[in-house]
Amino acid sequence: MHAPIDFYFDFSSPYGYFAAEVIEDLAGKYGRSVLWHPILLGVSIKTTGQASLSSIPMKGEYSVRDFARSARFLKLPYNHPKTFPIATQHAARAFLWANDRDPLHARRLAQDIYRAYFVEGRNIADLGMILELATQAGIERSALSEALNGGAIKERLKAEVELATSRGVFGSPFFIVEGEPFWGVDRLPQLERWLAEGSF
Amino acid sequence: MHAPIDFYFDFSSPYGYFAAEVIEDLAGKYGRSVLWHPILLGVSIKTTGQASLSSIPMKGEYSVRDFARSARFLKLPYNHPKTFPIATQHAARAFLWANDRDPLHARRLAQDIYRAYFVEGRNIADLGMILELATQAGIERSALSEALNGGAIKERLKAEVELATSRGVFGSPFFIVEGEPFWGVDRLPQLERWLAEGSF
Numbered sequence: 001m002h003a004p005i006d007f008y009f010d011f012s013s014p015y016g017y018f019a020a021e022v023i024e025d026l027a028g029k030y031g032r033s034v035l036w037h038p039i040l041l042g043v044s045i046k047t048t049g050q051a052s053l054s055s056i057p058m059k060g061e062y063s064v065r066d067f068a069r070s071a072r073f074l075k076l077p078y079n080h081p082k083t084f085p086i087a088t089q090h091a092a093r094a095f096l097w098a099n100d101r102d103p104l105h106a107r108r109l110a111q112d113i114y115r116a117y118f119v120e121g122r123n124i125a126d127l128g129m130i131l132e133l134a135t136q137a138g139i140e141r142s143a144l145s146e147a148l149n150g151g152a153i154k155e156r157l158k159a160e161v162e163l164a165t166s167r168g169v170f171g172s173p174f175f176i177v178e179g180e181p182f183w184g185v186d187r188l189p190q191l192e193r194w195l196a197e198g199s200f
Numbered sequence: 201m202h203a204p205i206d207f208y209f210d211f212s213s214p215y216g217y218f219a220a221e222v223i224e225d226l227a228g229k230y231g232r233s234v235l236w237h238p239i240l241l242g243v244s245i246k247t248t249g250q251a252s253l254s255s256i257p258m259k260g261e262y263s264v265r266d267f268a269r270s271a272r273f274l275k276l277p278y279n280h281p282k283t284f285p286i287a288t289q290h291a292a293r294a295f296l297w298a299n300d301r302d303p304l305h306a307r308r309l310a311q312d313i314y315r316a317y318f319v320e321g322r323n324i325a326d327l328g329m330i331l332e333l334a335t336q337a338g339i340e341r342s343a344l345s346e347a348l349n350g351g352a353i354k355e356r357l358k359a360e361v362e363l364a365t366s367r368g369v370f371g372s373p374f375f376i377v378e379g380e381p382f383w384g385v386d387r388l389p390q391l392e393r394w395l396a397e398g399s400f
Contacts, residue, residue, distance in 0.1 A: 044258075056250065168261070168262065170258040170262070
């Protein structure tokens with residue numbers, strides 16, 4: 001039995017969206033399962049003292065171009081959102097709640113949220129939008145709505161983000177397998193070699 | 201006649217070293233030439249308001265691990281230098297002076313400087329070391345020494361760095377081909393698709 005791949009992502013991260021589209025197929029090829037962990041990149045950014053990518057002079061403009069080109073490179077649809085980045089607390093909390101109940105529903109929800117934001121330009125910061133997407137993914141709307149209005153799920157997300165930070169996660173996507181950290185969708189070729197050949 | 205590839209690099213950048221080892225073969229495969237441009241990443245870092253990579257909490261530690269793993273992934277030798285990063289003005293100026301006279305000598309010098317620093321752990325901030333490496337690369341020591349002690353080459357490097365910044369260069373390695381910018385050795389697969397298929 002191989003260790004699963006821990007996959008950390010922020011719902012406002014284009015590279016996280018790309019990773020969410022491909023990680024299950026990659027993992028499956030090597031008999032690995034994937035544990036999905038939504039994080040809040042804003043918290044990591046504070047920890048590392050960095051600015052939001054798109055706000056950095058030169059790097060920000062380059063990044064917007066790179067998001068779209070990387071999507072074409074990976075043959076994934078992409079429309080850069082008008083509002084970017086965006087608050088992802090509701091999305092992350094809904095994922096966590098759903099994942100405790102049915103990981104398959106939760107993964108479908110994660111991919112639907114990403115596509116709603118990065119393909120259809122929908123406002124995934126909005127609680128009503130998250131509930132609508134959750135319903136479409138087969139999740140019970142009223143129970144989720146009640147949970148998202150409670151305090152427990154907020155504490156849960158906070159603890160999950162702190163745990164990720166304590167493991168050295170500072171970006172999205174971020175993968176950990178057998179203790180080895182891989183940051184960025186552009187590290188998937190290295191992750192794949194790790195899965196295929198072991199430590200290299 | 202295809203446009204050449206502009207290749208920007210800092211002699212203190214591990215990813216720049218990796219790129220310097222592979223870019224000529226990649227370009228040659230598609231009938232392209234490469235124009236080598238040493239830059240000073242410290243200047244770009246000031247422009248974008250960022251900190252030096254290795255000084256950033258979490259990201260810095262990850263990066264040191266990623267340098268070594270990326271080298272193994274690319275099957276290149278790598279020993280993380282004890283002093284890192286390091287001042288690269290002498291190296292960049294020597295390259296510019298040599299490149300005006302003989303680009304082949306200059307490229308050999310660039311690769312020798314990179315290997316001296318990232319494989320052999322030598323102090324490439326030292327002027328004497330640069331002169332020694334230049335001599336080995338077939339460059340006339342006394343003429344280079346005289347040039348490096350003059351003011352013209354300092355102004356020249358300053359102007360080259362400003363020009364690079366004006367073109368949007370903020371990292372190392374950085375490539376521009378037909379106006380399209382590619383940042384990072386991990387963008388070489390995208391650059392290769394561009395060379396093979398044109399704009400995508």
